[in-house]
Amino acid sequence: MYQYSEQDHQLLLERVAQFRGQVERRVKGELSEEEFKHQRLRNGLYLQLHAYMLRVAIPYGLLSSDQMRTLAHIARKYDKGYGHFSTRQNIQYNWPKLEDVPDILDDLAKVEMHAIQTSGNCIRNTTSDPLAGVARDEIEDPRPYCELIRQWSTFHPEFNFLPRKFKIAVSGATQDRAAVAVHDIGLRLVRNDTGETGFEVHVGGGLGRTPMIGKVIRPFLPKQHMLTYLEAILRVYNMLGRRDNIYKARIKILVHETGEDNFREMVEAEWEKIKKGGLHLRDEDFEWIKKFFLDPEYEELSDRDGEFENLLLTNAEFARWVDKNIELHKQPGYRIVYLSLKTAHQPPGDVTADQMDAIADLADKYSLGQIRSTHRQNLVLSDVRLKDLPALWGELKALDLATPNYNHVTDIISCPGLDYCALATARSIPISQAITQRFDDYDFVNDLGDVSINISGCINACGHHHVANIGILGVNKKGVEVYQMTLGGSAREDAAIGKIIGPAFEADEIVDAVSDVLSVYLENREDPEETFLMTYRRLGDAPFKERLYG
Structure with a gap:
């Protein structure tokens, strides 16, 4: 994994010292909460429902054992003894005291970690395939490119105050385990007709209030132009993205309202202006960064034991x-x-x-x-x-870490919901636990096969409910928490936005509704190899609606 240089270490130390001074001024009352807000957000600190929440970046999802021990130390000393891993390969602490945050950041810096740009209207933590470098279906390891993007985007002066937050994902395999289609920019390593590897560039994906699948604006981008092309996209967005309406500020809205072809033309025109004098990546740049991600010295072992x-x-x-x-x-x-x-x-x-x-x-x-x-x-x-x-x-x-359910019905994605989040309108954790308890039977889970359930506690969709096979969205209706269901979503290479199935269910009804949906699937699949998503796409939503609503 990437090892920090002397400059990297110095940058983090200076950043921690700077934020320590800002926190001291806030605690003394010299900064109002509004004045302090932009400073804390740039350092990953949110003000949640009951306390501050600190989001720590895990670049492209890679941790050393020493880093994990530091995360444990922080949870034990500064929080309530646990951390929460998010859908963006970060870890969040829900209960730090404001005056302790600089010490937390100092401890993180000692093991080459930070919370910089994990919030705010800037380029967030670049994410990737968690199997990068070891997957059998990999075309090329995406982690070196993620690291180049991380270094380029951190403190980039031109993109530090974008119209809205901005997320980039990179995948290097034939299977999409990085959800590139629902990011502001998704890069997929592909091969062209001559066998050269480059990037398929997706732009304008995202979830939240207006979920959209990204558009492929360039089927093949030579790798040496990666940073200049990203810069061209971000320049167009920075110039034309909405700043007058937070709900229309994401790049997905700009791509949609401008039109895919027009947006592509603007990016290409901007790219022509900057690509010759910009950050053209050289062979020596690739050689330098790739040395941090070389294969370890694997033993020569038999595939039988x-x-x-x-x-x-x-x-x-x-x-x-x-x-x-x-x-x-x-x-x-x-x-x-x-x-x-x-x-x-x-x-x-x-x-x-x-x-x-x-x-x-x-x-x-x-x-x-x-x-x-x-x-x-x-x-x-x-x-x-x-x-x-x-x-x-x-x-x-x-350690209770061996539940056999990966990519199955009890492998539920859930945001913290109304138990923690100030933006949430409903609880999500109790619903996820109730579903897990209902279907906590291996034979049933195994019979269902590959099926995803995701739960969000509000329209911001931090639980990625839109791209689940079965999505659940908690909303508040006249003071009552109710749960809307979507079917048919996917975050993989066949990415799709789920379709709302009908009226919402109350909290004591939603688990039964999930059970009904799964029953329709089991009754109608053509064979055990047909997944839930395959069955839904073959049948449409009519039999599911009939079972749910009569």
């Missing part, structure tokens, strides 16, 4: 975990392991300080000292030897 295979045949619980939470690795003799943060005992994405410390130890013991965070609020150990899976499983079980 007697102990593993014996346990697979004799222990049904272990076999279930392997079937659901283990992915093939590009290197023979290794596997990718998903750590499920989705149980009935904790809110989705939450992890305790003790669990974080234990995960760091497991990463050192079994996975070359690295951990990844995912868009579905889980964690990954990416380099586990096949022969170590039985021992790792036993330790994960003891």
Whole structure:
């Protein structure tokens, strides 16, 4: 992973010192909350329903074991003993005291972490495929390009006050595990007819009040032009994006109202002006950045192991975990392991300080000292030897991190909702836990197969409900929390926005409604290989509406 230079370290130290002074002035009353707001947002600090919330960046989802231990230390010393992994590969702390935040940032800086630009109208944390560098379907490792974007975008003076927040995702595989189609800019590494790799450029995706799938404005962009083309897009947005209406300020609205072809023409015209004198990436730039992401020295191992295979045949619980939470690795003799943060005992994405410390130890013991965070609020150990899976499983079980449900019905994405968020209009965590408890049966989960449920507590869609197979949106209707359901969404390479199925359900009805939808699927699928999304797309919404509303 990328190692900070002396300049990087100095930048963080200066930033922490600067913010410490701003916090002291706020505590003394020398800055009003409105004056302080822009300073705290640039340092990842939100004012939530009950307390401040600090969002810490995990660039492209990659963590070292030492960084994870620092996150555990922060949770234990400055919060209530846990952290919350979000859908954007960040971690959030919900209860820090304002006067402690500079000390938290100082502790983060010591392990090359920060909260810079995790909020505010700027370029946010660049996200990527959590399996980057180890996936079998990878065309090229996207992490070096993510790091170049991170360095280019941090403190970029021209894009520090955009019309609205701005999110970039990069994927390097044939499967889209980075949700590139629902980002302001999504970059997918592809090959052209001559075998050269470059970027397919998606612009104008996003969720929230007006969900949209991004448009491909350039099917192939040579890699050396990545930064100049991003700059051209952002310049057009910065000049023409709405600043008079927060609900129409995102680039997706500009692309929609301008028209895809007109927007493309404006970007191309701007790019022609700047690409020759801009940040043209040279071969030596790629060589320099890629050295931070070289493959480790993998052992030469067999893809067969007697102990593993014996346990697979004799222990049904272990076999279930392997079937659901283990992915093939590009290197023979290794596997990718998903750590499920989705149980009935904790809110989705939450992890305790003790669990974080234990995960760091497991990463050192079994996975070359690295951990990844995912868009579905889980964690990954990416380099586990096949022969170590039985021992790792036993330790994960003891930590309640071995629920066999990855990409299945109880692997629910949920925002914090009205339990924490000042913007929320309904609770989301209790609904996710109620659904998990209802369907917490392995045989049923296994029979359902690949199906996603996402829950948001307000129209801002932090739970990504629009792109779930079954999406749930909590809203407040005349003082009552009710839940609207959408069906047919996807955040993968077949990205789609779910369709509202009908009138909303009350809190005590929504779990039964989910059960009815799943029953219609099971009754109508053509064979066990037909996923929920395939069945829904084949049948349309009529049979689901009939079951739900009669």
